[in-house]
Amino acid sequence: MTLNELVDFYRPRLDASPDLGLLLDGHGNVLHANGPLRSLFDEGYTSAQPEGVARQLLDNMRTSERDTAAPVHETRLRMALPDGAGIRQVDWKTLTIPAAEGRLLLAWGRLRTTEGGREMGFTILPNGNISAVSPMLSAICGYAPDELIGRPARQFYYTDTARRRVVSQLLEKKEVENGEVTLRRKDGSPLILWYSAESIRDASGSMVAYSGYFQQRPFVFSSKLANDFARIVDALPGVAWVCGRDLRIVAVNDSYLEAYNRNRNDVIGRTEHDFLPAEQARYLVEAALRVFEEKQELLHPAVPHLLDPAVWFRTVRRPIFDDARQEVIGLLGIAQDISGKVRQENVFMEQLRATESDVVVVTDDQGRILRRSLQTLSPSIFGKREPFEAYTLDMRPVLDLLDVDDLPKVRQALHAALREHREQHIECRIRNLTGSYTTVLARLVFNDTIYGEPRMYVVARDIGGEMELRQASMVIERLKEAARAKTDRELARFLNVSAASISNARKNDRVPPDWIIDTGLRTGRSIDWLVRGMQQDGGCR
Numbered sequence: 001m002t003l004n005e006l007v008d009f010y011r012p013r014l015d016a017s018p019d020l021g022l023l024l025d026g027h028g029n030v031l032h033a034n035g036p037l038r039s040l041f042d043e044g045y046t047s048a049q050p051e052g053v054a055r056q057l058l059d060n061m062r063t064s065e066r067d068t069a070a071p072v073h074e075t076r077l078r079m080a081l082p083d084g085a086g087i088r089q090v091d092w093k094t095l096t097i098p099a100a101e102g103r104l105l106l107a108w109g110r111l112r113t114t115e116g117g118r119e120m121g122f123t124i125l126p127n128g129n130i131s132a133v134s135p136m137l138s139a140i141c142g143y144a145p146d147e148l149i150g151r152p153a154r155q156f157y158y159t160d161t162a163r164r165r166v167v168s169q170l171l172e173k174k175e176v177e178n179g180e181v182t183l184r185r186k187d188g189s190p191l192i193l194w195y196s197a198e199s200i201r202d203a204s205g206s207m208v209a210y211s212g213y214f215q216q217r218p219f220v221f222s223s224k225l226a227n228d229f230a231r232i233v234d235a236l237p238g239v240a241w242v243c244g245r246d247l248r249i250v251a252v253n254d255s256y257l258e259a260y261n262r263n264r265n266d267v268i269g270r271t272e273h274d275f276l277p278a279e280q281a282r283y284l285v286e287a288a289l290r291v292f293e294e295k296q297e298l299l300h301p302a303v304p305h306l307l308d309p310a311v312w313f314r315t316v317r318r319p320i321f322d323d324a325r326q327e328v329i330g331l332l333g334i335a336q337d338i339s340g341k342v343r344q345e346n347v348f349m350e351q352l353r354a355t356e357s358d359v360v361v362v363t364d365d366q367g368r369i370l371r372r373s374l375q376t377l378s379p380s381i382f383g384k385r386e387p388f389e390a391y392t393l394d395m396r397p398v399l400d401l402l403d404v405d406d407l408p409k410v411r412q413a414l415h416a417a418l419r420e421h422r423e424q425h426i427e428c429r430i431r432n433l434t435g436s437y438t439t440v441l442a443r444l445v446f447n448d449t450i451y452g453e454p455r456m457y458v459v460a461r462d463i464g465g466e467m468e469l470r471q472a473s474m475v476i477e478r479l480k481e482a483a484r485a486k487t488d489r490e491l492a493r494f495l496n497v498s499a500a501s502i503s504n505a506r507k508n509d510r511v512p513p514d515w516i517i518d519t520g521l522r523t524g525r526s527i528d529w530l531v532r533g534m535q536q537d538g539g540c541r
Contacts, residue, residue, distance in 0.1 A: 086121020
């Protein structure tokens with residue numbers, strides 16, 4: 001067939017296709033560009049100009065032909081968005097068709113995403129700072145563009161978890177498709193967007209930026225969730241609600257409305273940010289996002305009610321999956337009032353504290369942190385005590401905070417306390433917010449009477465300041481004081497040991513326990529004071 005005959009044959013077929021299409025001669029001259037490609041160019045995609053696309057395809061073909069003899073050449077081209085702030089990707093395939101007077105190149109390209117609303121571009125540098133952003137995206141988030149350019153992108157993710165997930169995927173896979181992320185608007189409200197992004201790398205493979213676009217997409221499951229769960233929620237005890245993946249509430253029971261002092265019209269179809277103060281709504285939104293991202297149930301064993309901290313709930317959020325059980329489309333939340341048990345536990349925790357500086361941490365039988373007392377160590381382990389921090393303790397295992405060398409003895413003490421229901425006492429080092437370790441004396445107390453389930457109450461006291469007092473040289477000085485001995489030789493006579501034994505104890509930094517016990521019994525001084533330099537007024541114990 002002649003070149004013209006081939007063009008006449010393929011032109012209507014390309015025009016009927018939703019994909020981008022080009023017909024080129026063997027020199028790369030454009031013989032025909034179909035409607036979808038020209039529409040993109042008319043919409044402002046300057047890089048969709050047919051002649052420009054043709055040049056890139058021909059250059060890639062020449063490179064590819066040197067490496068392979070495949071009949072169809074595949075390549076991916078980037079197109080700058082009309083707003084100039086981001087990119088889209090097009091997967092192109094080019095087929096060479098012999099003609100009587102040369103060859104015809106048939107090329108068709110598919111946008112890697114086509115659904116959703118208008119694309120809103122962004123580009124972010126490797127250091128995490130925003131270098132370009134769509135004016136439309138800025139407006140939706142409530143910012144002027146110059147309020148975003150140059151600032152760290154992490155400030156605008158709603159959660160750190162989402163930021164780490166997106167960045168790690170970009171670094172590892174070079175691109176991310178069909179992702180979903182929640183951004184934080186200027187007023188603090190959440191904004192859920194669909195995004196596509198890829199890492200831009202130089203010739204050496206180093207990333208120089210990552211760029212792409214966001215889209216707003218409608219959430220299509222609201223009616224289904226409302227129909228499926230409205231009656232279920234009404235029948236549930238306690239406070240119950242259902243929200244969609246877009247965070248909008250679709251069903252609540254009367255207890256929910258009473259708890260938040262709202263009527264149904266105030267909450268249905270709205271997010272919690274719409275009817276609660278932004279700082280309080282943040283806890284609830286972050287909990288919901290965690291369910292959506294991890295696709296598993298989230299339990300908060302004891303959290304205060306945001307509007308009345310005297311009221312405490314045991315709250316569980318369960319994911320609701322689509323019919324294929326692949327994607328989470330919403331969550332069911334149930335909160336039961338446990339205020340009475342929390343008050344009972346508060347009394348018990350206060351009884352455990354022997355001194356004002358004692359800190360009490362509550363864990364379950366797996367060692368996961370559930371609560372802590374008002375007091376904090378210094379430097380703090382968790383940071384300054386906040387009114388609603390129970391929402392963010394994350395039930396992380398207490399063992400994750402310990403010095404690795406102390407793990408065996410702590411595990412042994414925990415198991416003994418759980419198995420034998422007897423108090424355990426142990427010294428260990430726990431990591432604080434400065435990155436260093438605090439030495440604490442921990443008292444482990446088992447109790448399963450308050451909630452009807454096993455809980456461990458860890459009473460921790462900072463003994464870092466006592467460590468110097470426990471050195472052998474300091475203990476020997478207290479033994480001399482108790483024995484009224486002025487020299488090591490006089491102490492040796494009191495203990496009926498040689499003077500060399502006193503010298504060796506100093507050198508080895510170890511005082512034999514029988515010296516301490518003997519001195520305590522004979523002088524009436526407290527063993528605790530002899531060992532730790534504390535409680536001088538106490539008797540021998």
